[in-house]
Amino acid sequence: MGVxxxxxxxxxxxxxxxxxxxxxxxxxxxxxxxxxxPSGCGKSTFVRCxxxxxxxxPIARATGVIKMGDLDIYxxxxxxxxxxxxxxxxxxxxxxxxxxxxxxxxSGLKLNGFRNRRILDETVERSLKQAALWEEVKDxxxxxxxxxxxxGQQQRMCIARALAVDPEVLLMDEPASALDPVSTSxxxxxxxxxxxxxxxxxxxxxxxxxxxxxxxxxxxxxGKMVEFDSTHKIFTNPRDKRTEDYITGxxx
Amino acid sequence: MxxxxxxxxxxxxxxxxxxxxxGSSEPTVVSTEPSPIxxxxxxxxxxxxxxxxxxxxxxxCALSIFAIVLxxxxxxxxxxxxxxxxxxxxxxxxSAWDPVSGDFGALPFIVGTLExxxxxxxxxxxxxxxxxxxxxxxCPRSLRAPISFLTELLAAIPSVVYxxxxxxxxxxxxxxxLGPFFxxxxxxxxxxxxxxxxxxxxxxSIILAIMILPVISSLTRDIMTAVPNxxxxxxxxxxxxxxxxxxxxxxxxxxxxxxGAIMLGxxxxxxxxxxxxxxxxxHAEIAKSLFAPGYTLASVIANEFSEATDNLYLSALIEIGLxxxxxTIVVNAIARLMVWxxxxxxxxxxx
Numbered sequence: 001m002g003v004x005x006x007x008x009x010x011x012x013x014x015x016x017x018x019x020x021x022x023x024x025x026x027x028x029x030x031x032x033x034x035x036x037x038p039s040g041c042g043k044s045t046f047v048r049c050x051x052x053x054x055x056x057x058p059i060a061r062a063t064g065v066i067k068m069g070d071l072d073i074y075x076x077x078x079x080x081x082x083x084x085x086x087x088x089x090x091x092x093x094x095x096x097x098x099x100x101x102x103x104x105x106x107s108g109l110k111l112n113g114f115r116n117r118r119i120l121d122e123t124v125e126r127s128l129k130q131a132a133l134w135e136e137v138k139d140x141x142x143x144x145x146x147x148x149x150x151x152g153q154q155q156r157m158c159i160a161r162a163l164a165v166d167p168e169v170l171l172m173d174e175p176a177s178a179l180d181p182v183s184t185s186x187x188x189x190x191x192x193x194x195x196x197x198x199x200x201x202x203x204x205x206x207x208x209x210x211x212x213x214x215x216x217x218x219x220x221x222x223g224k225m226v227e228f229d230s231t232h233k234i235f236t237n238p239r240d241k242r243t244e245d246y247i248t249g250x251x252x
Numbered sequence: 253m254x255x256x257x258x259x260x261x262x263x264x265x266x267x268x269x270x271x272x273x274x275g276s277s278e279p280t281v282v283s284t285e286p287s288p289i290x291x292x293x294x295x296x297x298x299x300x301x302x303x304x305x306x307x308x309x310x311x312x313c314a315l316s317i318f319a320i321v322l323x324x325x326x327x328x329x330x331x332x333x334x335x336x337x338x339x340x341x342x343x344x345x346x347s348a349w350d351p352v353s354g355d356f357g358a359l360p361f362i363v364g365t366l367e368x369x370x371x372x373x374x375x376x377x378x379x380x381x382x383x384x385x386x387x388x389x390x391c392p393r394s395l396r397a398p399i400s401f402l403t404e405l406l407a408a409i410p411s412v413v414y415x416x417x418x419x420x421x422x423x424x425x426x427x428x429x430l431g432p433f434f435x436x437x438x439x440x441x442x443x444x445x446x447x448x449x450x451x452x453x454x455x456x457s458i459i460l461a462i463m464i465l466p467v468i469s470s471l472t473r474d475i476m477t478a479v480p481n482x483x484x485x486x487x488x489x490x491x492x493x494x495x496x497x498x499x500x501x502x503x504x505x506x507x508x509x510x511x512g513a514i515m516l517g518x519x520x521x522x523x524x525x526x527x528x529x530x531x532x533x534x535h536a537e538i539a540k541s542l543f544a545p546g547y548t549l550a551s552v553i554a555n556e557f558s559e560a561t562d563n564l565y566l567s568a569l570i571e572i573g574l575x576x577x578x579x580t581i582v583v584n585a586i587a588r589l590m591v592w593x594x595x596x597x598x599x600x601x602x603x
Contacts, residue, residue, distance in 0.1 A: 056488060058393065084491030094482040098504050098595075108490035111500050158486070165490060 002199030003069040003168045004029040005050065010064035012045050012054060019045045021223045023064070027216075032191055032200040034214035034231065036207060038251065041220040043203045047171045050201065051086040052079035068169065084112070087162030087198075091174040093154035095146035101128075101137050104146035104157055108165035123164050131160035132190055152183025159190065163198075170194065172202040176209065188213050207247055211235055219243045325577065332571035334564050343568075344575055349536035351556070356568035358575045360536045364546040365579060368453055368528065369521040371542075372460035377514055379461075380468035381503075387469075388476040389498050400473065407466035415530035418459040423450035423531060426458075431543060446541040449533070454542040456532035460524055464517035471516060475509035476502050511591050515584060522580050525550040549576040 005027040012020035020042045027033045035043040048054040049062050052073065066073045073082045096104050103110070105124045114120065124141070128134040133156040137144070146157055155175060162170060172191070176184040184206075191200055191213045204210050210217050211231055218228040219240075227234065227243045238244045245251055329336070335343060335356060346357025383403060387396055427450030434444045434454075479502050487501035503510070525548075533545020534555055549572050560566040 051489065053485065053489060056485070080491055080493050082491075083489055088489035090482060090485065090489075092482060094480075094486040096483065096486065096500070096504070098507070107487075107500065111487070111490065111492050111496045161486075161490070 001168070001197065002029045004199065005169065005201075006065075006067040008065040008067075010046070010049060010062065010066065012042075012049055012062040013060065014045075014057065015059045019223050020049070020062070023225050025218060025225060025228050027199060027201060029199050030196060031216060032195040032202060032214040034210035034217045035201065035203045035220060036205070036210050036217060037220035037226075037246070039205075042223045043220045044173050046220070047088075047173055047201055047203055050169070050171055051083050051088055053083070053088065055079065084108075084165060085167055086169040086171060087165065087167035089155070089159050089162050089170070089172045089175045092178050093151060093158050095149070095154050095157060097145060097147035099146055100142045101144055101146050101149070101157060102141040105160045105164050107161060112165075124160075127160040127164040128157075130163050130190075130194065131156040132186055133157055133160060150183075152179045152186065155179060155183065155187065156190070159187070163194075167198065169199045169201065172200065174203050174205060177205060184209070207235070219246060221246070325574075328570060328574040328577060332567050332574055334567035335571040336567075338564060339568075343571055344578075347536075347538060349552075351560070351565050354562070354564050356564070356571075358549070358572055360538050361547050361549040361552050361572060362575055362579060363538050364453065364532070365522055365548040365550070365576070366583075367546070368457045368460055368532070368548060369518055371454070371457035372464060372521045373514065373518055375458065375461035376465045376468060376517060380465050380472060380513075380517070381510070383465070383469040384472035384476055385498055385502070387473050389494070389502065400470070403466045403469050405466075406462075407470065411463065411524060411526040412530075414459055414463055415527035418455065418527060418531045422455055422459060426450045426452075426455045435543075442540060443542050446539070446543055448543040449545070451531050451533040451545060452541075452543050453532065453539075453546040456528045456546070456548070457542075459527050459531055460521045463524060463527065464521050467520055468513045468517040471513035472506070472510050475506040475513065478509075479505045508591060508595060511587065515587050518583065518587070519580065522583065523550055523576065525554045529554055549573075549579065 007023055007025050007027070010020055010023040011018070023046060035046060037043050045054060050066060050073075054060050054062055056079075062074075064074075068082075068085070071077060096107060099107060102124055105127050106120050109120060109123060125134060125138075128137065133153060136153060137149070137157075146154065149157060155178075159172075159175070176187045179187065188209060191202060194200060195213075202210075202214060214231050216228065217231040217234040219226045219234065219238075219242075221242055227238060227240045229239070234243060235247055238247065338354075339346065339356060343356065344358050344362065347359045348355040348357045349360065350356075383399075387399060387403075391399065427448060431444075431448040431450065431454075435448065438444050483501045483505055484497055487497045492500065528548055529551035532548060532551060534547050534551060535545035536547045536552070537544070539546065553569055553572055553576075556565075557569055560569050
């Protein structure tokens with residue numbers, strides 16, 4: 001089961017650039033939430049704050065409060081503990097090229113020292129099934145390298161890898177932007193399936209995608225969150241003029 | 253921030269339905285003059301000749317490597333004919349080295365070379381990996397350049413200078429501090445027995461380790477720097493600690509390159525002459541103790557070449573050269589085999 005996320009007064013910087021300014025929002029549990037906005041508006045920075053990936057860059061910092069359920073992720077836990085509970089899928093598929101498909105999916109468990117063969121096998125199968133990749137790879141799980149798959153398959157494997165550690169939240173930073181339409185629609189179906197069990201936050205440049213998969217949508221512009229509402233409201237009757245300009249294609 | 257169009261600053265278009273096409277309303281001015289770029293490009297040839305000659309030149313460069321290796325091999329064999337005839341291939345298994353009575357064998361030198369080189373690797377590899385990991389993953393940015401510069405400087409010091417330093421600094425330390433310490437703590441292994449004069453196999457190995465350290469560490473650092481950040485982030489996002497990230501995301505991805513770096517270091521250690529000759533003791537005997545003086549293939553050639561007055565002696569020294577040549581080839585072949593066995597089925601490197 002997923003968990004809701006409460007963001008209060010989040011500010012983030014890269015060096016002297018103030019990339020996120022006073023973000024406040026509630027991301028409900030077991031729903032998909034889409035973040036849209038032009039390039040460089042801060043959506044990626046925002047999701048990277050949710051699993052404390054932002055701070056891996058030495059010049060980056062963030063202030064504010066992010067609560068996952070009752071847990072203040074910047075106060076009550078280390079980044080490592082947070083990232084075990086918040087999975088992430090990146091814009092470009094990043095399979096581990098020296099590992100087989102099996103080891104790629106099991107890597108999160110293995111590096112945390114999990115050794116039970118039977119549960120590992122079951123987890124790899126479950127995760128690959130959740131990621132709709134099982135049928136395509138089940139015969140050469142251990143024979144083929146994760147990097148030998150096609151781009152769309154690689155991305156689904158990366159989703160399986162993130163799901164294998166059974167996270168409560170799944171962050172997806174433009175997960176389909178490097179993929180062809182068929183792979184994209186597979187990933188969208190997947191998000192649709194997964195959101196009953198996980199809290200999903202998806203960054204996307206594709207507004208149809210946001211409309212198809214997400215219940216709620218936030219619009220970011222120049223480091224600020226302009227509007228956050230139900231996806232239906234955002235796309236049919238936005239409160240803010242800038243949101244309307246963006247979704248009607250006037251800029252961005 | 254990327255250069256985004258500000259809202260309303262350009263494209264003053266009305267709300268578009270998806271089927272309308274931008275640009276159809278404003279035809280761009282079409283010039284009737286012939287385009288100079290097209291004209292220029294159309295005059296250029298097919299490039300077939302250039303490409304072919306380029307390929308041939310490159311092929312010659314590549315083949316020259318084979319030619320040089322074969323030539324060296326041929327010369328070594330033809331010049332060591334006397335010794336080859338006198339001792340046959342048994343030369344490589346004999347321990348005798350007596351120029352006076354004309355009795356020669358390469359075994360003590362082969363053992364000395366392999367022993368010092370592998371001891372040097374044993375000491376240098378962990379240290380070099382540590383340096384490389386620190387430089388690429390942990391080092392504050394301001395320290396990175398000075399430390400890299402210093403490691404590379406270490407590689408530029410001529411080996412005779414290392415030799416001098418070893419004679420005046422390392423040998424006394426070995427004799428008075430390190431040696432007795434090893435004898436006391438590790439004496440039970442039998443590897444640290446006998447008299448300790450400060451010169452010997454262990455001292456030579458230590459100086460070799462220092463000499464190959466910068467080669468291995470700077471190559472390893474370059475390889476690790478080339479690992480894309482997406483690999484590091486991928487591992488971190490799974491909840492890895494910094495060490496787990498380095499192990500899974502960095503070291504694992506660069507393992508083939510690291511083996512290559514180690515091989516280059518080993519190559520240098522196998523062939524290193526000057527510094528080793530100055531501190532190894534130059535005594536052609538296979539000893540169990542690491543304190544004992546030894547001899548390597550390279551140092552016996554350097555040391556005795558000017559003294560080799562009769563033809564058989566000279567021929568035997570050239571055959572020592574042949575032995576060094578073969579040892580290098582065999583060691584490299586074994587290393588390649590090991591890499592192949594470990595990485596079978598896995599792709600070579602990060603895309």
